[in-house]
Amino acid sequence: MVSIGYFLSSEEFGPKELVRQAKMAQDAGFERLWISDHFHPWLDDQGSSPFVWSVIGALSEAVSLPITTAVTCPTVRIHPAIVAQAAATAAVQTDGRFTLGVGSGEILNEHILGDPWPSPGQRLAMLEESVEVIRKLFGGTEISFHGEFYEVSEARLYTLPEEQVPIYVSGFGPQATDLAARIGDGFITVMPDAELISRFKEASGGKTVQAGTKVCWAPTAEEGAKTAHRKWRNEALTGQLTVTLPRPKDFEAATEPITPEAVAEQIPCGPDVDKHIQAAREFVEAGVDELYVQQIGSDHEEFFRVWSTEVIPALR
Numbered sequence: 001m002v003s004i005g006y007f008l009s010s011e012e013f014g015p016k017e018l019v020r021q022a023k024m025a026q027d028a029g030f031e032r033l034w035i036s037d038h039f040h041p042w043l044d045d046q047g048s049s050p051f052v053w054s055v056i057g058a059l060s061e062a063v064s065l066p067i068t069t070a071v072t073c074p075t076v077r078i079h080p081a082i083v084a085q086a087a088a089t090a091a092v093q094t095d096g097r098f099t100l101g102v103g104s105g106e107i108l109n110e111h112i113l114g115d116p117w118p119s120p121g122q123r124l125a126m127l128e129e130s131v132e133v134i135r136k137l138f139g140g141t142e143i144s145f146h147g148e149f150y151e152v153s154e155a156r157l158y159t160l161p162e163e164q165v166p167i168y169v170s171g172f173g174p175q176a177t178d179l180a181a182r183i184g185d186g187f188i189t190v191m192p193d194a195e196l197i198s199r200f201k202e203a204s205g206g207k208t209v210q211a212g213t214k215v216c217w218a219p220t221a222e223e224g225a226k227t228a229h230r231k232w233r234n235e236a237l238t239g240q241l242t243v244t245l246p247r248p249k250d251f252e253a254a255t256e257p258i259t260p261e262a263v264a265e266q267i268p269c270g271p272d273v274d275k276h277i278q279a280a281r282e283f284v285e286a287g288v289d290e291l292y293v294q295q296i297g298s299d300h301e302e303f304f305r306v307w308s309t310e311v312i313p314a315l316r
Contacts, residue, residue, distance in 0.1 A: 001316065002283075002284045002288060002290065002315060003031045003032060003289065003290045003291070004030055004031060004280075004290075004291055004292075004293070004312050004315065005025075005030055005031055005032035005034060005065075005066075005290055005291065005292040005293075006021070006022070006025035006030040006032075006033055006034070006292060006293065006294070007033075007034040007035075007036075007070070007212045007213075007214070007292040007293055007294035008021060008022060008033055008034065008035040008036070008055075008294075009036055009048075009294050010035060010036045010037065010038050010049060010050055010052055010055065011036060011040075011041035011046040011048060011049060012041070012046045012047065012048055012231060012296070013048055014048050015050040015054065015055045015058060018050070018055055018059075019055070019058050019059060019062045022059050022062060022063045022065070023062055023063060024300060024304050025063075025065070025304065026064070026065055027304075028304040028305070028307065028308040030304075030308075031065065031066075032066040032067070032068070032290060033059065033063070033066065033068070033292075034067075034069075034070040034210070034212055034292040035055065035056065035067060035068075035069060035070065036052070036069075036071075037052040037069050037071065037072040037073070038052075038108075039077065039108075039109040039112055040108050040109055040112075040247070040248055041248055042108065042232075042234040042248060042251050043231070043232075043233070043234055043248055043251050043255070044248050044249070044252065045230050045231055046231055046232075052069060053086045053089075053090065056069075056093070056094075057093055059094075060090070061093075064097070066094070066097040066098070066099065067090070067097060067098050067099070068098075068099040068101045068168065068188075068210060069087075069099075069100060069101045069102075070101045070170075070188060070210070070212055070292070071101040071102055071168075071170045071188055072100060072101060072102050072103075073102070073103055073105030073109065073110060074102050074130040074131075074134065075105060075110070075123065075126040075127055075130050075149075076105060076110035076113075076117075076126075077105075077109060077110045077112060077113060077115075079150065080130035080131075080133040080134050081133060081134075081137060081150075081152050081155055083102075083130070083134060084133065084134040084137040084138060084157060085157055085159075087100040087134070087165050088137075088138065088157050088159055088160050088161060088165060089159055090165075091165045092159055092160070096161050096162060096163055098161075098165060099165065099167075099168055099186070100134070100165050100166070100167050100168070101167075101168045101169075101170065101188050101210070102127065102130070102131065102167060102168070102169055102170070103127070103169070103170035103171075103188070104120075104123040104124055104126070104127045104243075105123065105243075106242060106243045107244055107245065107246045108243075108245060108246060108247070108248075108251075111246050117244070120175075121175075124176060124179055125148070125149070126149045127179070128183055129147045129148060129149050129150055130149075130150065131167055131169070131183050131184075132147070132183075133145055133147070134167065135164075135167070136152075137155065137156075137157050138157070138160070138164045138165060139164075140157060140160050141156060142156040143155055143156070166186065167183075167184055167185050168180075168184055168185060168186035168187060168188050168210060169183060169184035169186075169187065169188065170187075170188035170189065171187060171188070171189065171196070171200070172189070172190075172191070174196070174199065177196050177199050177200050178199070178203060180200060180204075181199075181200050181203035181204040181207075182203070184204070184207070185207060185208075186207050186208040187200040187204070187207065187208070188209075188210050188211070188212075189209065189210070189211050189212075190211060190212050192211070192213075192282040192283040192285070192286040192288075193286060194285070194286040194287055197209050197286050197287040197288065198287060201287065208289045208290065209287065209288045209289050210288065210289070210290045210292065211283050211286075211290070211291050211292070212291075212292040212293075212294065213280070213283060213291065213292070213293055213294070214228075214267050214293070214294045214295075215267060215268045215269075215276055215279065215293055215295060215296065216228040216267055216270070216295070216296040217270070217271065217276070217295060217299050217302060217303040218269060218270050218271065219270075219271060219299075220270055220271070221270030221271075221272065223270070224264070224269030224270040224271075225260040225263060225264040225269045225270070226260050227269075227296060227297040228263045228264065228267045228269050228296050228297070229258070229259070229260035229263045229264075231296050231297055232263070232267065232296055233255045233258045234251050235266055236255070236258045236262050236263055236266055237251075237254060237255065237258075241254055271306075273306060273310045273314075276307070276311050277310075277311050277314045277315065280293065280311060280315055281315065284315060293307070
């Protein structure tokens with residue numbers, strides 16, 4: 001049976017509001033949390049980008065739900081040794097309820113220190129090596145590492161959880177999915193793609209698949225579509241744009257032709273419970289084990305009421 005979690009958007013909300021939403025999710029019966037890890041929002045209208053590791057510290061004191069980063073890029077902006085330290089501390093704070101979700105990132109967040117943006121194949125190679133570094137440090141002994149992309153000299157983590165932090169790897173195509181099956185403890189996706197999910201399950205021996213999606217509960221479908229368009233029209237972009245555009249203003253320009261109607265075709269908008277159920281059911285039928293849903297905009301009180309009393313029971 002699929003486990004339903006809530007997706008905390010670091011692009012759309014500040015740290016205190018994210019903690020408030022996490023408490024609401026727990027009270028509503030959601031079973032776990034995702035939280036995004038961004039330096040920039042996608043669009044200026046989203047308006048936030050708190051440092052995820054500080055927020056996780058606050059969440060560890062506010063709720064008792066498992067938490068996964070969806071996802072951290074441990075390759076360019078932050079060295080994998082620092083990510084290992086942050087993840088280990090988060091796992092201690094949450095009493096072992098933390099999972100490190102990792103991915104190859106987007107230039108939107110990773111260009112800020114002036115580093116060149118690698119090709120897709122090199123980004124995956126960097127991700128694989130970074131996971132190797134992180135796992136070595138999770139072992140608790142002093143390590144030195146001399147790889148193709150990363151150097152670590154005489155480093156040891158002293159604050160560690162009792163069990164090693166699981167590492168889940170995101171993927172959006174066959175190559176990344178195969179990498180996730182080879183090096184990850186689980187798989188992260190945002191698409192109800194049964195073929196990719198099955199590919200991961202078969203290659204990994206049936207490891208856990210997490211997936212995330214967005215909805216916009218609102219009093220009317222028109223109001224929901226306007227809100228989703230204003231906040232998340234970047235979801236309608238295709239191809240490589242999401243990983244190659246460097247600034248929120250570039251996403252503003254690229255999404256100018258996208259209409260509210262086009263966004264509503266991808267994101268359930270408004271009060272029609274059946275639309276919310278059907279959107280979630282696509283992920284369930286595709287084979288995900290954990291589904292995380294994000295409410296766009298405000299109306300969180302009504303979103304949590306409707307999902308806890310009508311949508312989640314229907315998925316059960």
